[in-house]
Amino acid sequence: MSRRFNRTMMVCLWIVLAFMYIPIIAIIGMSFNGTPYGMFPYTFTTTWYSTLFSTSNLPAACWLSLKFSFLVALAALLIGTLTSFGLQYYSPKLARKLNFLLQLPIIIPWLVTSISILLLATFVGAGRSYVTMFLGNLIVVLPYVVLLVNARFLEMDRTPEAAAKLLGASSARVFWDVTLPGILPGVMAGGIMSLIVCFNNFCLQYYLAPVGVNTLPMTVFTRIRSGYQADLNALSAIIILIAVIIVILFSRMGYSAGSLFGMSSGKKAGKGE
Amino acid sequence: MNVSGLTVENLKKSFGQHEVLKGVGFSVESGHFLSLLGPSGCGKTTILRIICGLETADEGKVLVDGTDVTKIRPEKRNIGLVFQNYALFPSMNVAKNVGYGLKMRKVPQPEIDRRVTEALELVKLGGYEPRRVTQLSGGEQQRVALARALVTKPNILLLDEPLSALDRKIRGEMQYEIRNIQRQIGITTVFVTHDQEEALTMSDQIILINQGRIEQQGDPFTIYSQPASVFASDFLGKANLLTGTLTVDGDQWYASADGFRIPVNHVGGQEGTAVRVAARGEYFELCSPNDKDANTFYLEKKIFTGLSWKLIGRLGTQPLDISALGISAEHLREETSFSVRIRPENVVYYDK
Numbered sequence: 189m190s191r192r193f194n195r196t197m198m199v200c201l202w203i204v205l206a207f208m209y210i211p212i213i214a215i216i217g218m219s220f221n222g223t224p225y226g227m228f229p230y231t232f233t234t235t236w237y238s239t240l241f242s243t244s245n246l247p248a249a250c251w252l253s254l255k256f257s258f259l260v261a262l263a264a265l266l267i268g269t270l271t272s273f274g275l276q277y278y279s280p281k282l283a284r285k286l287n288f289l290l291q292l293p294i295i296i297p298w299l300v301t302s303i304s305i306l307l308l309a310t311f312v313g314a315g316r317s318y319v320t321m322f323l324g325n326l327i328v329v330l331p332y333v334v335l336l337v338n339a340r341f342l343e344m345d346r347t348p349e350a351a352a353k354l355l356g357a358s359s360a361r362v363f364w365d366v367t368l369p370g371i372l373p374g375v376m377a378g379g380i381m382s383l384i385v386c387f388n389n390f391c392l393q394y395y396l397a398p399v400g401v402n403t404l405p406m407t408v409f410t411r412i413r414s415g416y417q418a419d420l421n422a423l424s425a426i427i428i429l430i431a432v433i434i435v436i437l438f439s440r441m442g443y444s445a446g447s448l449f450g451m452s453s454g455k456k457a458g459k460g461e
Numbered sequence: 462m463n464v465s466g467l468t469v470e471n472l473k474k475s476f477g478q479h480e481v482l483k484g485v486g487f488s489v490e491s492g493h494f495l496s497l498l499g500p501s502g503c504g505k506t507t508i509l510r511i512i513c514g515l516e517t518a519d520e521g522k523v524l525v526d527g528t529d530v531t532k533i534r535p536e537k538r539n540i541g542l543v544f545q546n547y548a549l550f551p552s553m554n555v556a557k558n559v560g561y562g563l564k565m566r567k568v569p570q571p572e573i574d575r576r577v578t579e580a581l582e583l584v585k586l587g588g589y590e591p592r593r594v595t596q597l598s599g600g601e602q603q604r605v606a607l608a609r610a611l612v613t614k615p616n617i618l619l620l621d622e623p624l625s626a627l628d629r630k631i632r633g634e635m636q637y638e639i640r641n642i643q644r645q646i647g648i649t650t651v652f653v654t655h656d657q658e659e660a661l662t663m664s665d666q667i668i669l670i671n672q673g674r675i676e677q678q679g680d681p682f683t684i685y686s687q688p689a690s691v692f693a694s695d696f697l698g699k700a701n702l703l704t705g706t707l708t709v710d711g712d713q714w715y716a717s718a719d720g721f722r723i724p725v726n727h728v729g730g731q732e733g734t735a736v737r738v739a740a741r742g743e744y745f746e747l748c749s750p751n752d753k754d755a756n757t758f759y760l761e762k763k764i765f766t767g768l769s770w771k772l773i774g775r776l777g778t779q780p781l782d783i784s785a786l787g788i789s790a791e792h793l794r795e796e797t798s799f800s801v802r803i804r805p806e807n808v809v810y811y812d813k
Contacts, residue, residue: 345546352550354535355565365552366550
């Protein structure tokens with residue numbers, strides 16, 4: 189009975205894994221397929237890669253999105269970490285209330301957030317601009333950083349900070365020497381989360397980007413509607429490759445992606461715990 | 462090393478509605494080892510945190526060598542603290558952990574290195590400098606924490622339940638080790654624990670704390686053999702508590718009840734006063750039925766604990782546990798009665 193149950197669970201696991209990974213594998217396969225629109229017969233080619241790096245408008249859009257996301261993530265990281273640190277000094281009661289306020293922007297659909305930001309920006313005369321787009325994306329990703337760093341603060345042992353203080357360290361030194369290394373996994377998770385959310389965020393960028401500027405999500409969206417070409421598959425394959433490399437690097441450094449986000453991945457992360 | 466005495470006067474502290482300390486005062490002679498002993502939540506850790514300045518008392522003073530340090534910032538008090546969970550810095554190696562206080566005091570690096578090595582040798586961790594603290598065992602982490610607290614040459618060393626997370630065997634070694642180091646450098650030490658055996662083994666002086674008040678203070682032997690209250694007798698080594706009334710027969714006073722009569726040294730109360738009697742199980746001895754202080758003990762069950770036999774039974778109608786050394790109780794049979802006696806100096810009684 190329990191053995192059959194276990195077997196069923198195993199089957200479920202494999203179905204879920206297949207569901208998650210078949211599209212990813214498919215797109216990599218299709219990026220080498222000579223027949224466009226992902227159709228058969230499958231003929232191996234690297235044409236799409238050469239198209240991607242010669243005539244395609246994708247790399248430029250991708251580069252813009254990367255630069256933009258990095259900037260937003262960096263800002264979110266700095267502001268978010270300091271916000272979370274500041275929250276620790278409020279009473280637990282107030283911190284809980286503020287926590288609620290922080291969660292709201294995550295729950296509110298981006299559609300609504302983007303329109304309200306656009307309305308506000310137009311009202312103050314900024315309109316669609318890089319600054320508006322930057323601030324809009326920043327507002328959306330900040331809560332991730334604050335919540336992830338908060339979580340780290342909650343699970344972290346705070347007594348080493350008292351020990352450092354007792355040994356004569358100033359508040360700034362305590363933060364730098366003890367607190368920051370302790371919350372670093374949370375900070376990094378927040379940064380990565382911000383980067384991903386921002387890199388992906390079609391909605392906000394569609395509403396807030398200056399006229400004529402196209403980020404990667406916007407370009408891809410336009411492409412899907414008209415003029416789909418398989419160099420998009422090539423770009424997707426490259427992005428997947430980069431993601432895989434990042435995950436491997438992190439696990440080499442002793443973090444698993446799951447542990448960064450405060451989730452267990454079966455094995456305990458060896459570092460900073 | 463600079464050795465200082467410590468005095469605290471009338472400490473009071475409340476957290477919200479909860480009054481944690483209700484006026485605690487004591488002093489430790491310089492170079493002595495004092496234990497604050499009590500159940501969890503009795504306020505002993507709060508006292509320690511007030512002494513080192515991590516917590517501020519609502520009322521009362523802390524004096525080091527007669528100087529009031531109550532208003533001095535924690536890092537200026539020159540007091541070393543070892544935390545319950547060690548509170549090592551996980552991102553630094555052993556040397557950096559131990560040397561942190563010196564670095565904050567702007568001691569030049571070569572001297573830091575020299576003193577770190579010295580401190581690590583003192584706690585028998587020579588050569589551990591480059592190790593990561595997260596890879597050390599509990600006992601080793603404990604030693605690093607001790608070295609870190611001692612390397613700055615504090616006037617007073619505070620230890621907050623430093624051994625409670627260690628397993629029994631290592632705990633025994635560390636008790637001995639800590640006491641040894643403390644004697645060697647002669648530092649005034651306050652040790653917080655809820656483990657009565659630990660307090661008895663290590664201390665020059667014990668202060669028993671219950672619900673924010675001092676229940677009893679004295680040297681280990683006095684505290685153990687003459688517990689001053691029902692709480693003290695129960696917390697330290699679980700004495701038997703019997704109820705009876707005071708009676709007198711000639712010069713000798715007794716605590717008597719249905720089925721027993723235990724001799725006591727009279728310290729107050731009149732004939733007929735209802736009292737509670739604390740008598741430790743290991744102070745009872747077998748005797749002949751003709752002995753003048755003999756009482757009949759009915760043995761219900763005996764349990765072998767390795768060091769001794771635990772004899773569970775009744776004295777008259779009241780439950781009594783006797784602990785007897787291995788050989789002496791082997792022949793005793795369950796569900797039989799025999800005679801036992803206890804000397805009056807080993808019995809204390811309290812007004813009921």
